[in-house]
Amino acid sequence: MRAFLTMVGKDLRQRSRDGTLIVFALVLPLGLAFLLNMLLGGDPEEDFSARYGVVDADGGELASMFVEDVLEPLEGEGILELRTFASEEEARESVEAGEIDAAFLVPDGFTDDLHNGDSVELRVLGDVDSPDEVQVADGVAEAFAAEYHRVELAVTTAEPSEEERAELALRAAEAPAAVRVVEDTDADWRQLDSPTYYAAGTAVFFLLFAAMPGVVSLFEERRTGTLVRLSASPVSTLGILAAKLASTVLVGLVSMVILITVSTFSFGAEWGDPLGVTVLTVAMVLAAVGIMSAVAGFATNAEQASSWATVVAMLLGLLGGALFPLANLGGLADLSYLTPHQWFLRGLSDLSTGDGLGSVLLPVGVLLAMALAGASVALYRMGRMLHP
């Protein structure tokens, strides 16, 4: 353990003197996040205007009430533009094409089920590119659900007796909401606000670059001749490689902590539940180091390792929606699930709904699996460097 800590300490000392690390780990992500947020993030004080669609598969009284009494008055006030679609497919295509920000999907049987006292779903299909507009649509649907519940109770209890009042009050308190609003996650929409999205995106984008000096350092050790001395020392191969990876992980964690702190206080990023963010961040750093180490493990020298790692970091960052929304990728968006960036941002999105650690178990699991796979490949390949 002492030798392990000695090697980690030496590596951290060398990394701390590396000016390019400061640039990649702090200056670039913060600068780019600030710029993107300023240029693309929009001003929250500006007048709100959204483009919504509605699919009324029910055609009944209550569905019409939602459209005519809720949505159309808002359109009349200029808050939104409303389009009507014949089917969910048409609405989805329009959302994915960016023609509308969100669509309300009123299912067949909506009115009858409500009259029968059954619970129904009012779905909101959101555009990944319009998080604010989707949030408002969600709010409108929630408001209707709450209002309908209240009105329904009032209708059923017209001129009740004292006993009936007491019984209905009890039922009202215990009854689930008649209308349940369902957010459609199939469309990959996320609720991260602009400052958080750009801060998180640029942080993880540059995290892979910040990990590069660490994973390439083994090649540097070989170039300077010190690798032979390490290999000849009474330290196991696993210990040497683990120390290399550990120092890189620590650099990544420090970088992320600084970026999260600065972005929170300087441009209002809201990362979510601290415990969830901590676990998600640790998993992301491990995944980044694992993947970059695996890539470097296939190189034959430091220059090649740096080049390959740069290409992979760029590709994963772009495919993972770290710098611009996934909707811009069109058919390639599905590939984002192969990137740690997507899972990290998705985890943050899940946290932003107000849920805690439990909501990010899937993203954390995927990230840890990526970390494990990458580290396994790296340990095998780099172990051969130490003892050919």
Add this chain to the structure above:
Amino acid sequence: MTFLEVEKVSKSYGSNKAVEEVSFSIAEGETYGLLGPNGAGKSTTISMIVGVLRPDSGSIRIGGRPHGVGNNATKAQIGFVPQELALYPDLSAWDNLMFFARLYGVSGAEARRRCGEVLELIDLADRARENVSAFSGGMARRLNIGVGLLNRPRLLILDEPAVGVDAQSRNAILESIQRQAAEGVAVLYTTHYMEEAERLCDRVGIIDLGRIRAEGTQRELVSQVGEDDTIVLSLSGGTERAVLALKKIPQVREVSTEGSEVRLLVRDARSTVPLVLETVADSETVLRSVEVREPDLETVFLHLTGKALRN
């Protein structure tokens, strides 16, 4: 008492046999020289002994215990000075020493004490806090050796430690190695400089093309070539023509070249020199200098391998 035993160790890279059934042993306090030209297999042999490379076959024992890549107990008894400078240039001499001391399990006050002793030994105490990148080649070489002494090894392995250093530094390096041997450390020293081997080594193994060609004390090895002398000619122009002609002289047993220098192994230099000079003159080659040497390790090497040691 034997401390290092190398038994029929072999290593190949693809079809290239880098080391083939190499065997030798070194006793405590003994300095063993592995003498051979570049590419002879010295560094590969060393890499297997220090536990960096796995042998394809054969065995290595240190202090009577089996030794290999994963055997940290035996690795801890080895002090290793690689051919390349194995130092962190962006760290100071002190930090380099402390780092490697801790890797060998020496820490705290003991580590500081040993680093101080080593710095005194290699005469760098007053430069301890300077980064290695600011050191001259000779200073860095001395520090490279110093790192190998930190763990107070019972087996010190030096792979051409004095390459490219000035005469003064080389002398200091050789003296420090002699001190280690005098204290009972088994020393394995590789070089392609005959002078170093003659000065340091109790026994010498001559290695070429991955095999040990001969082994013994200098006296034993020299006796293998009998009373043959070496005539060293420095020629200018038409060297190949001259070499062809020189090979036809009956008294000449071996001919090797290194650039414009031609070495002849002859039975009796005194009687052969006139013939040699006449032959060179007839081949219309300009003779710049001629030197006659008594038998030495260089002669042995030439005799055994048919080529000069520094080729």
